[in-house]
Amino acid sequence: MENEGRSRLAVGATAIAILVGLYGAGHLLGRATGPAAEPNPASAATGAPGAAAPALPAADPPAAAAAPAVPPVPAPVPPAGVPALPVSVQQPFTGPGKPPLPMTGSGPHGTLRTTGQPFVALTFDDGPDPRWTPEVLELLRTYGVKATFCVVGELVSAYPDLVRQIGADGHTICNHSWGHDVGLGSRPRAAIRADLHRTNVAIQAAAPGARVSYYRQPGGAWTRRVVEVAEELGMSSLHWAVDPQDWSQPGARQIADAVTADTGAGEIVLLHDGGGQRNGTVRALDRFLPELAGRLRVDALPPGVDPPRYHGRELPLKPSQI
Numbered sequence: 601m602e603n604e605g606r607s608r609l610a611v612g613a614t615a616i617a618i619l620v621g622l623y624g625a626g627h628l629l630g631r632a633t634g635p636a637a638e639p640n641p642a643s644a645a646t647g648a649p650g651a652a653a654p655a656l657p658a659a660d661p662p663a664a665a666a667a668p669a670v671p672p673v674p675a676p677v678p679p680a681g682v683p684a685l686p687v688s689v690q691q692p693f694t695g696p697g698k699p700p701l702p703m704t705g706s707g708p709h710g711t712l713r714t715t716g717q718p719f720v721a722l723t724f725d726d727g728p729d730p731r732w733t734p735e736v737l738e739l740l741r742t743y744g745v746k747a748t749f750c751v752v753g754e755l756v757s758a759y760p761d762l763v764r765q766i767g768a769d770g771h772t773i774c775n776h777s778w779g780h781d782v783g784l785g786s787r788p789r790a791a792i793r794a795d796l797h798r799t800n801v802a803i804q805a806a807a808p809g810a811r812v813s814y815y816r817q818p819g820g821a822w823t824r825r826v827v828e829v830a831e832e833l834g835m836s837s838l839h840w841a842v843d844p845q846d847w848s849q850p851g852a853r854q855i856a857d858a859v860t861a862d863t864g865a866g867e868i869v870l871l872h873d874g875g876g877q878r879n880g881t882v883r884a885l886d887r888f889l890p891e892l893a894g895r896l897r898v899d900a901l902p903p904g905v906d907p908p909r910y911h912g913r914e915l916p917l918k919p920s921q922i
């Protein structure tokens with residue numbers, strides 16, 4: 601529906617642009633989006649040979665007369681043959697002011713396996729790690745990809761600069777418990793709450809202003825209770841859809857092949873930048889990132905807003921959300 605409307609608008613814009621172009625000002629409308637915008641300046645110029653030359657000085661402001669030999673710079677135009685992106689892809693998925701993903705999904709105990717959008721989310725667990733996290737950050741920088749880091753509280757406390765760097769690079773930070781306690785979900789509710797809250801406080805001390813809107817249970821050992829406590833603290837529980845098992849160090853080629861073969865639109869991918877020798881994961885990133893980012897949009901999970909807001913619903917400020 602929107603696309604049809606956009607096409608009609610684009611056709612209308614083309615007609616107007618051609619008319620205006622006759623007076624040498626076609627570039628003013630050349631910014632219209634979509635494939636229909638592409639022929640505007642060129643067709644206007646070539647289609648009216650008599651009118652183009654005299655119209656140029658008349659259309660330009662007087663200041664342009666100072667450099668008469670330089671032709672006007674045409675507005676950027678999408679290359680021919682590049683299809684317009686769907687509206688859902690044009691809209692920013694993440695960034696300031698974007699509410700986090702919904703609380704419930706199709707994973708264990710209602711956790712999230714997908715983003716619910718076309719965007720793939722790479723997640724890195726068990727850091728920050730002084731050996732591997734900087735290498736992962738450097739590769740993400742190289743390929744212009746944003747991701748989500750599920751950090752362990754006691755490592756956040758030990759390496760706050762790395763957490764600050766993760767946030768400064770535009771990645772989203774996720775709570776992965778204080779001490780990577782795989783059995784945390786079976787502990788008393790108050791103990792779970794204290795663990796997750798302590799981790800959030802450490803993250804926010806390391807990266808002031810960071811919003812912690814996601815929790816990932818160590819080992820994926822989810823319980824109803826831990827999901828509920830995470831929600832009480834304003835966090836969506838983050839499972840995954842793709843697990844290349846990089847934690848078992850199968851080698852870069854196998855990790856990369858698994859990510860490439862298994863990852864579809866909207867899926868959450870589990871990777872590790874800590875918790876062991878991660879050379880294979882780092883080298884795998886160098887292999888699969890160009891292909892993955894070329895085929896699908898890859899982005900950080902939306903970090904959330906203060907006060908936390910889900911689906912447009914205002915929620916009270918949680919103790920963990922400063």
Ligand SMILES: [Zn+2]
Pocket residue numbers: 725726776780818819
């Ligand atoms: Zn973990």
